[in-house]
Amino acid sequence: xxxxxxxxxxxxKSRNKDAxxxxxxxxxxxxxxxxGKLIGxxxxxxxxxxxxxxxxxxxxxxxxxxxxxxDEDVTDLQPEFRGVGMVFxxxxxYPHLTVRQNITFPLENFKKPNKLTKEQKEERVLNVAKLxxxxxxxxxxxxxxxxxxxxxxxxxxxxxKQPKVLLLDEPLSNLDARLRLQTRxxxxxxxxxxxxxxxxxxxxxxxxxxxxxMIIVMKKGEVQQIGAPQDVYDDPTNLFxxxxxxxxxxxxxxxxxxxxxxYIGSDKISDVDCGVQGKVTVGIRPEGxxxxxxxxxxxxxxxxxxxxxxxxxxxxxxxxTSQALRAIVSSENARLAKPDLTFKVNAxxxxxxxxxxxxxxxxxxxxxxxx
Amino acid sequence: xxxxxxxxxxxxxxxxxxxxxxxxxxxxxxLIYSAEENYNFASQTFTGIGSENFLFVLSDPYxxxxxxxxxxxxxxxxxxxxGLALLISLGLSSIKTLRHLFQTVYxxxxxxxxxxxxxxxxxxxxxxPYSDGLVNVLIKLFGGEAxxxxxxxxxxxxxxxxxxxxWVVLPxxxxxxxxxxxSVNTDYYRAAKVDGTPKWRIFTRITLPMISPMLFYLIxxxxxxxxKAYSDAVALFGTNLNEAGMNTIVGYIYDMLYGDxxxxxxxxxxxxxxxxxxxxxxxxxxxxxxxxxxxxxx
Ligand SMILES: Nc1ncnc2c1ncn2[C@@H]1O[C@H](COP(=O)(O)OP(=O)(O)O)[C@@H](O)[C@H]1O
Ligand SMILES: [Mg+2]
Numbered sequence: 001x002x003x004x005x006x007x008x009x010x011x012x013k014s015r016n017k018d019a020x021x022x023x024x025x026x027x028x029x030x031x032x033x034x035x036g037k038l039i040g041x042x043x044x045x046x047x048x049x050x051x052x053x054x055x056x057x058x059x060x061x062x063x064x065x066x067x068x069x070x071d072e073d074v075t076d077l078q079p080e081f082r083g084v085g086m087v088f089x090x091x092x093x094y095p096h097l098t099v100r101q102n103i104t105f106p107l108e109n110f111k112k113p114n115k116l117t118k119e120q121k122e123e124r125v126l127n128v129a130k131l132x133x134x135x136x137x138x139x140x141x142x143x144x145x146x147x148x149x150x151x152x153x154x155x156x157x158x159x160x161k162q163p164k165v166l167l168l169d170e171p172l173s174n175l176d177a178r179l180r181l182q183t184r185x186x187x188x189x190x191x192x193x194x195x196x197x198x199x200x201x202x203x204x205x206x207x208x209x210x211x212x213x214m215i216i217v218m219k220k221g222e223v224q225q226i227g228a229p230q231d232v233y234d235d236p237t238n239l240f241x242x243x244x245x246x247x248x249x250x251x252x253x254x255x256x257x258x259x260x261x262x263y264i265g266s267d268k269i270s271d272v273d274c275g276v277q278g279k280v281t282v283g284i285r286p287e288g289x290x291x292x293x294x295x296x297x298x299x300x301x302x303x304x305x306x307x308x309x310x311x312x313x314x315x316x317x318x319x320x321t322s323q324a325l326r327a328i329v330s331s332e333n334a335r336l337a338k339p340d341l342t343f344k345v346n347a348x349x350x351x352x353x354x355x356x357x358x359x360x361x362x363x364x365x366x367x368x369x370x371x
Numbered sequence: 372x373x374x375x376x377x378x379x380x381x382x383x384x385x386x387x388x389x390x391x392x393x394x395x396x397x398x399x400x401x402l403i404y405s406a407e408e409n410y411n412f413a414s415q416t417f418t419g420i421g422s423e424n425f426l427f428v429l430s431d432p433y434x435x436x437x438x439x440x441x442x443x444x445x446x447x448x449x450x451x452x453x454g455l456a457l458l459i460s461l462g463l464s465s466i467k468t469l470r471h472l473f474q475t476v477y478x479x480x481x482x483x484x485x486x487x488x489x490x491x492x493x494x495x496x497x498x499x500p501y502s503d504g505l506v507n508v509l510i511k512l513f514g515g516e517a518x519x520x521x522x523x524x525x526x527x528x529x530x531x532x533x534x535x536x537x538w539v540v541l542p543x544x545x546x547x548x549x550x551x552x553x554s555v556n557t558d559y560y561r562a563a564k565v566d567g568t569p570k571w572r573i574f575t576r577i578t579l580p581m582i583s584p585m586l587f588y589l590i591x592x593x594x595x596x597x598x599k600a601y602s603d604a605v606a607l608f609g610t611n612l613n614e615a616g617m618n619t620i621v622g623y624i625y626d627m628l629y630g631d632x633x634x635x636x637x638x639x640x641x642x643x644x645x646x647x648x649x650x651x652x653x654x655x656x657x658x659x660x661x662x663x664x665x666x667x668x669x
Binding site for chain 2: 057058059078079080081084085086090092094095096097105106108109157161
């Protein structure tokens with residue numbers, strides 16, 4: 001079931017009584033979530049992800065705009081009539097009920113024509129339990145299970161009523177690192193197997209990038225960019241998206257364009273053709289830097305950190321506005337590190353942004369810095 | 372390890388000493404008094420050890436009246452006040468505007484003196500040569516017959532007594548239950564809403580189990596409190612409760628010690644022990660029931 005949002009906006013009365021201005025939690029959402037895909041709704045804490053999800057589920061009513069499931073306008077429909085399954089960060093499993101009772105709970109709400117017999121209910125419970133691999137835990141109480149198991153139960157409960165859309169609000173945030181990895185793969189697998197249109201909310205870009213077919217990056221209630229994770233990473237529309245995606249994060253510099261050439265400090269990085277003069281913000285992905293004697297960017301070495309296959313070279317540069325410059329290089333290349341080193345810059349990993357608005361400035365690089 | 376244990380006991384010592392002096396010693400004393408037959412307060416003598424005090428108390432019509440009154444009071448007011456408090460708390464937690472105002476209004480009786488509330492009830496219910504009381508005025512307005520609630524028939528007096536008790540205990544229960552309701556994580560309700568759970572089912576399957584520990588706490592303390600009722604009766608019906616037929620067990624004990632017919636500590640002690648046995652039994656039953664339902668509900 002595809003989901004279409006048209007001009008969707010949600011304002012909240014500010015919780016701060018003195019503030020007159022309402023909080024714009026979701027601003028003019030205008031996009032389509034394709035059928036059967038796993039969508040990552042990504043953004044920093046408080047940017048309106050949960051609100052967006054609640055609008056889709058029907059737990060919140062929009063201030064403006066419309067929501068369609070397929071061709072059906074569901075804007076004024078109560079949550080229970082939308083056919084959505086929802087999973088919460090804290091699982092929201094009923095602590096006094098067993099796993100079986102928890103999963104059965106939504107099925108018992110079905111009204112007359114759809115009412116299920118006891119056998120049908122048991123069959124459904126067993127099916128979803130098998131799908132999320134908790135069939136041995138059915139008689140347990142939530143308190144007797146690990147966080148990962150509880151989250152599986154929560155997913156099973158959301159799936160039991162066979163929803164058209166599955167919504168997950170930070171489902172992995174309460175899990176420890178290892179379980180988080182495991183469970184996110186699990187979510188991906190379950191989504192593939194069921195083919196359900198799924199919206200997955202997270203503030204963790206790595207999480208979203210790793211399992212989503214498509215990510216929607218949000219900031220302060222506004223959509224910044226929509227696209228396949230790799231495309232958004234390779235082609236960010238603005239500085240926010242560029243800095244939000246990627247670990248380690250992108251290196252950001254104050255730079256300037258002078259006479260068709262890009263400078264960081266006094267280092268000429270590259271000839272660029274973009275029709276802009278003066279101050280710009282420069283972003284270079286950590287993997288776009290390699291140590292080289294013929295390099296263009298002069299830095300002072302701080303440390304070399306070995307991270308298994310690759311090595312992270314940490315360096316200082318006075319024009320850097322992000323924390324410390326990081327380059328991800330091969331271990332052979334890292335051997336070239338010396339106190340005063342120069343980096344070669346890969347133009348595909350270099351982005352220019354307007355110094356004021358942070359908007360991307362497209363440019364074409366001359367061969368000089370390709371490499 | 373050993374030193375820690377000694378230290379722990381040392382910390383407890385002051386409390387233990389006070390408990391021994393003011394709790395354990397009087398308890399033993401009560402036990403002794405209750406067994407001493409024909410104890411004479413003035414000469415501090417008694418004729419023997421036995422169960423005669425208990426037999427006397429259990430056959431004393433005043434005691435039986437007090438027992439009956441107390442039981443009626445308990446059985447009517449505990450469920451009624453808890454149920455009402457639950458309803459009001461549910462109402463309070465589902466409104467947004469003026470919630471704090473209502474919360475304050477419902478809490479006022481809690482900070483008002485018992486005797487002052489008693490006075491208000493007198494004005495509401497008492498029949499004097501000059502006025503019939505506000506309630507009677509209302510009854511007559513709707514074509515009823517005026518009733519003397521304070522000196523009249525037993526049922527009318529019992530009604531006032533129960534009304535008063537419910538009124539007095541309600542605020543605390545509302546306070547406890549509104550905070551219990553507020554502490555239920557809203558995600559449970561959101562999950563239930565997405566699943567189309569009817570209101571009634573949300574209440575019985577989610578809300579009630581979640582607040583059941585607090586409910587049981589209120590029921591147990593409610594029972595204990597109602598069994599110990601006394602000052603409320605005095606506030607309404609004056610100090611001669613036996614004559615009014617509105618005495619309670621604690622009132623009976625008090626009368627045996629200090630009342631007009633006072634000076635019988637042995638009878639008082641026996642009555643106190645009977646009350647203790649009743650409260651203990653009820654509390655144990657309550658605890659067993661709450662454990663059982665808690666496990667089922669868990
Ligand atoms: N019920 C509400 N009343 C007032 N403000 C709210 C309410 N819910 C959310 N907000 C505000 O809306 C913004 C977005 O919140 P939310 O959607 O929860 O963000 P996220 O899930 O991305 O962390 C925040 O500034 C938050 O304070
Ligand atoms: Mg959120």
